[in-house]
Amino acid sequence: MPKRGAPPEVNAGSMADIAFLLLIFFLVTTTIETDAGLDRMLPPIEPPDTDVIIKQKNIFQVNLNRDGQLLADDELTNIKDLRAKAIAFLDNGGAPSGSADYCSYCKGKRDVSSSDSPAKAIISLKNDRETKYGTYITVQNELVGAYNDLRNREAQRLFKKDFTDMEAEYLNPETPDNVREELKEKVKRIQDLFPQKLSEAETSSN
Amino acid sequence: MSKFNKKKDAALPAVNTASLPDIVFMLLFFFMTVTVMKDSTLKVENVLPNATEIKKLEKKDRVIYIYVGKPTREYEKTYGTESKIQLNDKFADASEVGDYILMERAKKPQELQNVLTTALKVDKEANMGIISDIKQELRKVNALKVNYTTYEGDAFRNLQ
Numbered sequence: 001m002p003k004r005g006a007p008p009e010v011n012a013g014s015m016a017d018i019a020f021l022l023l024i025f026f027l028v029t030t031t032i033e034t035d036a037g038l039d040r041m042l043p044p045i046e047p048p049d050t051d052v053i054i055k056q057k058n059i060f061q062v063n064l065n066r067d068g069q070l071l072a073d074d075e076l077t078n079i080k081d082l083r084a085k086a087i088a089f090l091d092n093g094g095a096p097s098g099s100a101d102y103c104s105y106c107k108g109k110r111d112v113s114s115s116d117s118p119a120k121a122i123i124s125l126k127n128d129r130e131t132k133y134g135t136y137i138t139v140q141n142e143l144v145g146a147y148n149d150l151r152n153r154e155a156q157r158l159f160k161k162d163f164t165d166m167e168a169e170y171l172n173p174e175t176p177d178n179v180r181e182e183l184k185e186k187v188k189r190i191q192d193l194f195p196q197k198l199s200e201a202e203t204s205s206n
Numbered sequence: 207m208s209k210f211n212k213k214k215d216a217a218l219p220a221v222n223t224a225s226l227p228d229i230v231f232m233l234l235f236f237f238m239t240v241t242v243m244k245d246s247t248l249k250v251e252n253v254l255p256n257a258t259e260i261k262k263l264e265k266k267d268r269v270i271y272i273y274v275g276k277p278t279r280e281y282e283k284t285y286g287t288e289s290k291i292q293l294n295d296k297f298a299d300a301s302e303v304g305d306y307i308l309m310e311r312a313k314k315p316q317e318l319q320n321v322l323t324t325a326l327k328v329d330k331e332a333n334m335g336i337i338s339d340i341k342q343e344l345r346k347v348n349a350l351k352v353n354y355t356t357y358e359g360d361a362f363r364n365l366q
């Protein structure tokens with residue numbers, strides 16, 4: 001009978017290395033899920049010192065009632081049509097050519113009875129206390145979307161890039177500093193073309 | 207005879223540790239799959255609305271969270287079914303929001319105190335009344351930067 005030794009040991013020395021390798025891989029690749037949402041600025045509570053007179057035609061009034069019905073510029077509107085209406089208002093550029101407010105990049109109808117220029121146009125959003133939050137977010141989303149659509153159009157024209165992509169890259173903390181400096185200027189320029197003037201009036205309670 | 211003597215002088219055999227890494231791996235995988243990172247236990251229902259024009263909330267250390275929604279089943283008896291505000295781990299009134307923001311702001315390092323964002327995590331069934339009260343409180347303490355936290359998705363699904 002041939003003599004049998006103990007079964008050969010499996011060399012487990014490198015197992016630790018493999019474990020470390022995997023551990024480090026997961027450590028590096030895992031990102032903790034980040035939240036996302038609509039960024040808004042609230043108006044400061046102190047009223048401005050000087051009363052600014054705003055022409056009625058430069059205000060786009062959006063009213064949202066308790067049943068989720070929408071009144072845009074005194075017309076009952078479907079929420080699906082709101083974006084197009086807001087774009088038409090913002091992009092109108094009604095000021096005559098040669099005047100200080102003349103908007104050279106606007107592609108709207110240049111209706112004299114609507115907004116003068118994107119810089120002057122203000123969207124005012126009013127809602128009821130009973131309005132559903134979900135509906136409110138949809139309206140906010142459409143209004144922000146209207147601004148983004150216009151900004152994207154201008155960014156495509158000037159820089160051949162979408163504004164939303166540029167902004168996301170600018171806000172991303174992983175973007176290198178020199179790229180960000182460059183983007184900052186471009187983002188600022190587009191924002192100045194279509195400044196976001198979305199006022200949220202205090203809610204009516206009835 | 208030598209057959210029987212053999213075992214006597216052999217040393218105690220070493221415990222085989224080759225399977226130890228497997229056990230460690232098993233534990234590692236278990237914890238990897240089970241861990242969920244969250245900051246506070248939710249006491250309110252929190253189904254966020256959908257939106258498309260969203261921006262990411264970078265840098266978690268600059269965010270203060272406020273939750274709003276109906277109390278969950280187990281708190282329904284004590285707090286009713288109306289939408290409530292949850293700050294940290296407890297229910298609160300709208301009037302307490304201001305103090306909460308000031309307190310949280312004081313906890314942050316000096317250089318971040320001016321760049322804080324308030325993330326409103328609101329259930330889509332909540333009414334705007336409570337949101338307006340919160341917004342009013344936020345304006346009082348000058349916390350003007352807000353983020354309505356949403357899921358990414360078609361905004362028109364909120365209407366159903």
